[in-house]
Structure formats: C-alpha cells, structure tokens
Amino acid sequence: MTATLFLIQTLNGLQFGLILFLIAAGLTLVFGVMDFINLAHGVQYMVGAYLVAAFSAWTGNFAWALLLALPTALAFGLLLEVLVFRHLYDRDHLDQVLATFGVIVFLNQAVKFVWGAAPLNVPVPEILSGSVEIADGLLYPVYRIAIIVAGLAVAALLYVLVSHTRVGMLVRAGATNPQMVSALGVNIRRLFMVVFGFGAMLAGFAGAMVAPILSVEPGMGDNILILAFVVIVIGGIGSIRGAFLAAILIGLVDTVGRSFAPNLLRFFLDPATASQTGRAIAPMLIYIFMAAILFFRPSGLFPAKR
Amino acid sequence: MTDLAQTRLAPFTARSPRIEPVPLVLFLVFAAAPFLAPLSGAEGYVLSLLTRVMILGLAAMSLDLILGYGALVSFGHAAFLGMGGYAVGILASNGMEDALVQIPVALAASALFAAVTGAISLRTKGVYFIMITLAFGQMLFFLATSLAAYGGDDGMTLSSRSLVAGATFLKDDRAFYGFTFACLFGTYLLSRAIVASRFGRVLRGARENPVRMEAIGFQPFRYQLLAYVISGMMAGLAGFLLANQAEFISPSFMTWQRSGELIFMVVLGGLGSLHGAILGAAAFLLLEEFLPEILHAAGAMLSSDLQYRLVENWKMVFGPLLILIVLFARGGIMGLLGRGRPDRQEG
Secondary structure, three states, X not given: XXXXXXXXXXXXXXXXXXXXXXXXXHHHHHHHHHOOOOOOHHHHHHHHHHHHHHHXXXXXXXXXXXXXXXXXXXXXXXXXXXXXXXXXXXXXXXXXXXHHHXXXXXXXXXXXXXXXXXXXXXXXXXXXXOEXXXXXXXXXXXXXXXXHHHHHHHHHHHHHHHHHOHHXXXXXXXXXXXXXXXXXXXOHHHHHHHHHHHHHHHHHHHHHHHOOOOOEOOOHHHHHHHHXXXXXXXXXXXXXXXXXXXXXXXXXXXXXXXXXXXXXXXXXXXXXXXXXXXXXHHHHHHHHHHHHHHHHOOOOOOOOOO | OHHHHHHOOOHHHHOOOOOOHHHHHHHHHHHHHHHHHXXXXXXXXXXXXXXXXXXXXXXXXXXXXXXXXXXXXXXXXXXXXXXXXXXXXXXXXXXXOEHHHHHHHHHHHHHHHHHHHHHHHOOOOHHHHHHHHHHHHHHHHHHHHOOHHHOHHHOXXXXXXXXXXXXXXXXXXXXXXXXXXXXXXXXXXXXXXXXHOHHHHHHHHHHHOHXXXXXXOOOHHHHHHHHHHHHHHHHHHHHHHHHHHHOEEOHHHHOHHHHHHHHHHHHHHOOOOOHHHHHHHHHHHHHHHHHHHHHHHHHHHOOHHHHHHHHHOOHHHHHHHHHHHHHHOOOHHHHHOOOOOOOOOOO
16 A cells, blocks of 8 residues: 555656746756846746636637647746846846845736636646556546656757757856857847746746646745745756756655655654654755755756856 | 954944934834824824834844845745744743743744754855755744644734733833834844944955955854854844734744845845844835825725725735836935945845
C-alpha cells in the first residue's frame, strides 16, 4: 500500500515540479538576461488561468480556450513590459521589487473586479477526463498525466530553442554578459522583449494547464511565485537546466515530504508527536532545502554568470 | 589612528548636536496626538490608527537600519513581527501574561532567529540575499500555520493585553498609546546612537565597499550580523506591540506581502534616515486607510453604483500609485523634503 501511495505521490510531485518549471523558466531567463526581479510573474500565471476559464466558458471547449489564451497571455505580458517593466531595467533591484509588487496589488484586485472574488472552476476536457490503471489496481487521472507530458514536451522544446537556435544562443550569451552582446550589435532591448513575452506566455500556459485541477482565484499566483523563486535560486539564476532540475527536486521534496514526513518521523517519535511535527516540518522542507543548498553553493547549483 | 581614537568617544558627540526639524516635528505630533484626539470626535479610532502607524513605523525603522545603512535587502522582515506576536500568544495561553516575561522572550527569540538565519543569509550577496531571507520568512510562516495548538491558519485571539508587573494599565488605549510611543522613541534614539557610532560607520563602510573594509582590517560579516540581530530584535518588539494592539495573532502577521510592505514603507520614506522609515509607514498606512474615502469623494459625480465599485476596488488605484511612486519619487519623502541622502544605494 505504501509503495502505491509513494508512486502516486511521486507522480504528483513530478507534475507539480513541471508546472513549477514552466513558471520558473520564464522567470530565470528574465532574471538572468535582464537582471530584473519580476515579482509580477506569479500574476501572469494567474492571468493565464483566468483567461482559460473565461475562454472555455465562452467557447465551451478547452482546446480552443487554450489556443486563445496563449496569444492573449503573450500580448498581455508584452503590454506590461511596455507600460511598466521597460522603465525599470536600469533601476536597482529594490525599485524593481517594489514596482512589480504594485503590479501584483493591481492585478489581484483587477481580476476580482472583472471576474468576482469567488473561485472559478474549469471543467476537465472530456477526452482527458477519467483515470487509467498505470499499475496493478493503481488508478491515476489522465489529465494529470497530460500535464506531465505537456510539461516534458515544453521542457524539450525549450532545450532545443535555447541550445540549438540563434535566438537561444543570444539568450544564453545575454545571460552571461549582456553588455558584450549589446556591443556586438544585437538589439538587446528587442531580445529582452522576446524573452519577456515568451516567459509570460509560459507562465500563462502553466496557469492554463492547472486551471481544471485547481480553483482559479485571485492571489493564486502569490505563493507559487515564491516557490518559483526558490527554484531559480537553487538552480542558479539564468540557467534553464538548473531551473528544470531544481523544479523537479522541489516538486518531489514538497509533495512526497508532505505525505511521508509524519511516517518517517514515526521511527523516532511516538505517533501523535510524529504526525504533529511531521505536519509542521513538511511545508518548511523546501525552504530548509534551499537554505542548505545556498549555504554550500551561495550562487545555486548551475550559476549562469561566473 | 586619530580618526579611530575619535570615534571611540560617546556616540552622540560624533555627530553634530544640531536638532533636525523633521524628526522633531514627527515625534511632537505623536506626542501631542492623544491630547488632540478627543477634538476629532473619534478618539478611539484616531488613537488606534496612530498606534498602528507607530508600531509599523518601528518595524520599518528596524528594517531601515539594515536596508538603508547596510544595503541588506531583507525580504523576510515580517517574520520578526510574527516572532514577537507569537511570543505574546504562546506565553499568554500558557499562563504567562506579563510583559516583563513576554518582551524579553520576544527579544531573545527574535535575536536567536536573526543570529541563525543571518549567519546563513549573509554568506550570500545581492539577489540571493533577498531570496534566502524570503525563504526563512516563509519557513516561519508555514511553521505558524501548522501550530494547531495556537490557532494554526486562523490564528488566535488573546484573552487580554499583556500585564505589566501584574498591573493591567495597557488595557487603556491611551496608556497603550503612551507605551508604544515610548518604545518607538526609545528605539529611535538607540538607532541614532548606533548609526552615529563606530559600529554604524563600519556598517556603512561595508555597504559602500566591503573589500576595502576588509583590507583595512574589519570583518564586515560580523558587523552586518550584529546589525541584523539588532534589527530583528526591534522588529520583534514591534511584533509584541502589534499582537497586543490587535489582541489577536495569526500567520498573516508574517506573509511575504507584509515583508514587501515593510520594504515599501522604508523606500517611500527615504532610505537611510530612520525617521524617514517612520514617515513612510505613516504615509503608507494613512494612504491605505483613506484612499477608499478619497475615491468616495472623487467619485461623487458618478452614479452611486459606479462610486461603490470604485471604492470597493481601491486597490486598483493603490497598485498603480505604488508603481508611480517608485518610478517618479526617487529618494522618497525625505528626498522631497530636501533632506534625503543624495546618493541612492544599490539594492
């Protein structure tokens, strides 16, 4: 029984990790290439979820909703870039943190204004509803498997884009030394815009994918944003590879830790104390994990800048 | 050597004896408020609002000590508010309701937390420091949500305010106001002394150029860590006051949004002037309090339905206002008053 539970939790952790990766990928690029701390990245995830909720209510079809939501999320990201973020690139980190904090305050209220404070539900698309038996007597929802597949596909696509295309080369060069890239005649501002829009779209895609399994509500991006920051800091700022590994690690540690910390502690403590301490420690695990990694590697696992 | 010898003198002689007008006016206003409050016709409301301003002003000032003078952007400062608050809540529910026990425990707990997390965080620089302090803040937040015996997610209501040596005088709102004022004024003077002392100069030196400080024989790490501990203890004191004022304590004391608000207060007031942080806290809280009313008045010619929606969604005005302040009001309120520091620090 514990083995099946472990398998299910591992799959859940993998799925959560991949969602985290979709958010963290854009964040780490924006951070690495532009040296820009974007706290508003989490609300872009929220906006993606709301867009898919709105479009699927309108079209009645999840696939169409997703197809419409992605370009809208991209356009919205670019709009934010032009209106606010562009003016912050040459400011210090403190100003960036504060101004993007203002964007969060605004957008969390704006979605309440447009869609109301009550959580929205998005139905799971019909083809992907139901469960499959992935092992003896072990049912797992198809939609969650679809998320895992989509996440892996996007990760592979990103790998090809970043490692084997010209734009990807510029992005990598930009993460290492933006001044030099600019001096070599690349329009760095336009590169910033491309990276930014792409990152916003990835975050929106993550939000759209989880909309059917989570409730879509104001402020849903706030906590996942912090997790995404944990991911990129552990992975090393600017590194997609680091973000991928760290996202999977964090997803697994968090999900598996939550269900197994009490069980593990039972070896050392009496059951009542174990379950209480376990519940207390589980949500702290990833932060302890992050502190430990930063203690030994102060610039993360795979720092892009040296 | 003469310079070093000189700075060993009592801290206050190190700076000019000139009395600055801004903090003087600020503290005079706080001191006079309880006597003027009855004139407003809503004494309880005015006092409780100003008490809150002073408490968060104290927290913001403690952050300014490391942010403004040490360029240490701590994004987890609200954790110390929670430490102080939970010291009150946990001790009170175990029968120790006296502030003479609670305050030392709150300070000691904050100091310990600051020493441990600071020692780890200060190994990192820049963005990584922001993120690791954020992580420690989140850690404490989740710890508080899991304290089922002390209310968990929902927090807990305190049965009453703390006693002082068995006396119940803090129950009176005016007395509590006075107590808060004394705490704020005392920590302000202490912070001024710290900033003006040799210690404060080393801290600022480490902000400007840590390598040079090391070259002339200082270890910036030790000074920064001590400043972090002092700052954490002051914020812990603010947490003690905040829990007592609200007679309530919950994990919402230490959300990362609250830490962000504290940074905002400091920047709004102007970095590195101490009283600027208090002004920033006042401006932030008053704006938050009165923006709905201002919008209500501004929307007077709109239909009542639109006016209502405008007031209800005041945060849609508040958010852009924050952005505009960051973009255009550099140097904060102290900068506008012409007494801000001329140079801005890298965050």
